[in-house]
Amino acid sequence: MKNIAVKFTLFIIIIAFASCSTPRMFTTLETLHPAEVSFDPSVQRVLIVNNSVVQPDNVGHFDFKTFNEIEKPTNVSLKFDSAAVFCIASLKENLEETGFFRSVDMQLKSLNTSDVFNQTISLKPQNVKQLCRKYGVDALIALNNIEMEDRLIKNRKNEPGALDVMVKTKWEVLYPNEKHGVAKEFVDEFSWEEYQAQELPARYDALVDASILSGVNISNRMIPQWEKEERYFFTPKKGLFTQAMHAFSQRNWKEAIQLWEQAEQEYSDASLKFYAVNNIAIVYEIMGDLDQAISYGDYLIKLYPHVKVYSTYSLDQINQSIQYVAKLKTKREEQKLLRKQLGE
Numbered sequence: 001m002k003n004i005a006v007k008f009t010l011f012i013i014i015i016a017f018a019s020c021s022t023p024r025m026f027t028t029l030e031t032l033h034p035a036e037v038s039f040d041p042s043v044q045r046v047l048i049v050n051n052s053v054v055q056p057d058n059v060g061h062f063d064f065k066t067f068n069e070i071e072k073p074t075n076v077s078l079k080f081d082s083a084a085v086f087c088i089a090s091l092k093e094n095l096e097e098t099g100f101f102r103s104v105d106m107q108l109k110s111l112n113t114s115d116v117f118n119q120t121i122s123l124k125p126q127n128v129k130q131l132c133r134k135y136g137v138d139a140l141i142a143l144n145n146i147e148m149e150d151r152l153i154k155n156r157k158n159e160p161g162a163l164d165v166m167v168k169t170k171w172e173v174l175y176p177n178e179k180h181g182v183a184k185e186f187v188d189e190f191s192w193e194e195y196q197a198q199e200l201p202a203r204y205d206a207l208v209d210a211s212i213l214s215g216v217n218i219s220n221r222m223i224p225q226w227e228k229e230e231r232y233f234f235t236p237k238k239g240l241f242t243q244a245m246h247a248f249s250q251r252n253w254k255e256a257i258q259l260w261e262q263a264e265q266e267y268s269d270a271s272l273k274f275y276a277v278n279n280i281a282i283v284y285e286i287m288g289d290l291d292q293a294i295s296y297g298d299y300l301i302k303l304y305p306h307v308k309v310y311s312t313y314s315l316d317q318i319n320q321s322i323q324y325v326a327k328l329k330t331k332r333e334e335q336k337l338l339r340k341q342l343g344e
Helices: 082-096 125-135 205-220 239-247 253-264 272-285 290-304 317-340
Strands: 014-017 024-033 045-050 060-067 103-107 139-152 162-174 182-193 225-234
Touching: 024 182, 024 272, 024 317, 045 082, 045 290, 082 103, 082 139, 082 162, 082 205, 082 239, 103 125, 103 253, 162 205, 182 205, 225 239, 225 272, 225 317, 239 253, 239 272, 272 290, 272 317, 290 317
Parallel strands: 045 103, 045 139, 060 139
Antiparallel strands: 014 024, 024 225, 139 162, 162 182
16 A cells, blocks of 8 residues: 555534525535556556657747737747756655655656657667666656747837746656556646746746746646545524534534434425535535435435525525535545555
8 A cells, every 4th residue: 555644534624604694614625636647556666767858959949029919939049958857856856755655766867869859759668677677666757758838928128027938748657567658748837927027037947947846746646636625514594404513513423414314304495405415415525425425416416406596595506516416426436546546
């Protein structure tokens, strides 16, 4: 099982939103989402290798004039041959901080002997085996291509007003006993915008920062990530709802569910049933029972056509509950992938 910080879906805080009639309450959950890149669960040690060709000085650097839409951008030349180095070093540092792998090594000197910048050449299987054996790793993360495009945007006074940088990277996850790796491509964009030219970073410095930040983003794509999400409770001024919300605030999950179930049974108004069922689904999610949460979510959808909108809650607030059901179903599918990534 992967060594990643273990957290549970937590009740963190409840805040009542002001409303002229019936407020809603929300709770913030921390949910672990699967990574965009899946490694074999047995992988404990990885090596990041540079397999890219340096971008030519006269490729990807442009000056734009915002006041002249007809004039084509000016292509400028800038020597920047360390994009792969900064990106890989940043990726290594951030992967190490997560503790997801036991060890993370890197090979900064490019293994690519070609001089064709825009051509992607994968490492040969025998080279993958040799590198894995040499470094004692289970898999390689190969950077096959990194392309940067920066745009310096000038104002009417021909002064720099904004600087945009786009970083395109092509990666492969390679294993010693497999002929073909898992290829991924990513695009990251960064912008600097200031009123005074001296407050903009130098073009070279912006490329350094963009390379490093791209490495951070790529690390986040390779490791499951915790994200904060809000869940909204309906709290009409009814006795059972008030009691249930009090039980919930005390973390008495089962008691809260029982009270909302009682409300769903006793109140004939479809809107009140809808509110109670929504709240029950959220508590089951907090308890980690997604199947039960989705079951109540499906019931929520059946009640939806009978809900009276604008009497207490807006249509947007009601529709938010329907969207929540879709999130629950996505979360259940994500957990299947997450268990695989964590080796459970």
